[in-house]
Amino acid sequence: MSIFDEISEQSRRAILMNLMDGSRSVNEIVEATGLRQPNVSNHLARLRAKGIVSTSRIGRHIYYSISKAEVEDALNAIIRTSESPTTGASLSDLVIPYARAACRGDERECNRIIDQALRTNRELIPLYTELLSAAMTTIGEWYLSGAIDDAQEHMTSSITERQMARIMNYLGAPNPTGGVAVIGAAPHNHHTIGLRMLSDFLTSQNWSVKFLGANVPIPSFLREVSDSRPEIVLISCAHEDGVEWTLRLIRELVSQRGKEGRPQIGVGGWMVNEDPKRFLDEGADFLATSLVQFSEVILPTVTAHRG
Template sequence: MRWIHQELPIGCTCWPLEQLVGMCPPESEFAAAPDCPALAEQLARLAIEGDEPACAELLERILRSGIGMVEVYQDILGGTMRHVGEWYHLGAIDVAGEHAASSIVERLMYRASQIFGHGIPTNRTALLGGGPETWHVIGLRMLADVLRNQGWRVIFLGPNMPVPAFLKAVETRKPDLVLLSCHAVRSLDGTLEMIRALGSYRRTLPSGKTFLIGVGGGFVRNHPEYFRDAGADFQSEDLRSFATRTLPEIDRILGEGGHWVQDTFTRPRPSASPAF
């Protein structure tokens, strides 16, 4: 595949989220705009069979179509994982198929992240991870890639982090933003414990040295009150809302040295893909 180098637009420190694949040459194999739902289902069927070469080839075609990062991550890769999750819960595929698909999607995300690249550093740090018994963190990885693309320094701790170890990382790395995920009831207690511990630590910090706490995931969408009451600052419905609404608000708050005042803990409409 050939890629064309382009200079950043004047006044921009990173590529706008919806225009990033404009760096690709106009070699789209699609007659019209890509049908994201159909592509997500096609990719899911290939992924549960473990056909990584076919998945990679399809991703290359998608990237050549010129659609943006949010569409690739949320509508196609996120849609792929939504299909996989639904088929697994219906008993249509087994654990092996679910794991094969998840592993392939993670590798496809790595490939896509290479294409979309990193923005010019903003001197801001985000730390992301799953608390105790939180094993599904593909959504968090998507957020990590978007933040990195927008110039953030990103520290991704992965799944099932013990609370003391997570807190130690926060103390050491001094992030501006901490993001957690909770998709299932089994991870609820650990995630709430993490949020409370982060809140307690944050209250010991001097003014101007604090950080924001965000949370997302399927369980958060259904029971936002648990996480609001535990002390999280915000929730995000999905990757698109995070990129277009939440992240600009975070930038504003950090730039002004203020506090989160917007109540995002409302019961949102069903999302097309997992938030975190």
């Protein structure tokens, strides 16, 4: 019998859902699920025999926990296929708890919050913008006020990048059949979370994406574009130190592009929002201040251009 068969039974599923928040004693499970104690004990014995839960003893108490990552994955898959995408807590309620947990470095709690969000929302854009992006903006405010330091800001960034990878894993990416995009940041540009959001969105829309990340030397950026022959190149610039490098990259991309005007060059990020003109003057074709604007306004135009 598969894990899926085991956890599709209602009471066992309720018990396992409870264990997804951490280890529990029989009494705690009885209290949380409302099931009768002998019932809970029987189910736990069965799940233990099948290796789905394991036990640990602290003092006189025995605690049960989920024993394998595959069980959590299977539970998440069942949750995703059995619950309505529109029910449950709003994503904005999760912003502060997520930001706090990330600043504490409590990745397990961040995983839990993202799993909770995935139970009620299975669309990439709200998860990224209403939860993760909003949390990063809040974290930026805490950093500016001195409430958190650089180490915490860096830690939250890496945790968030990993959460994005988890979300992509949960949502699943289709096979690339659409256009090709090269995405990255020029030297001295270290802000990549926004770029990664664009990258994941395009991946979810069947694009094949080459994500180069931060601080990419210009010659190798150009080499990748020349080899991949993308429809679009997306570049982010969020700090003064990276502006000249970004302008230079745009200039070089424009000079190496073919007669058919490919690739189109898109820019975004803090410095672009502050002074878009100099990026457009250098030859950028479009810009967007957010993932929502990119997906709703820019991409349809780019796709239409592609014919």
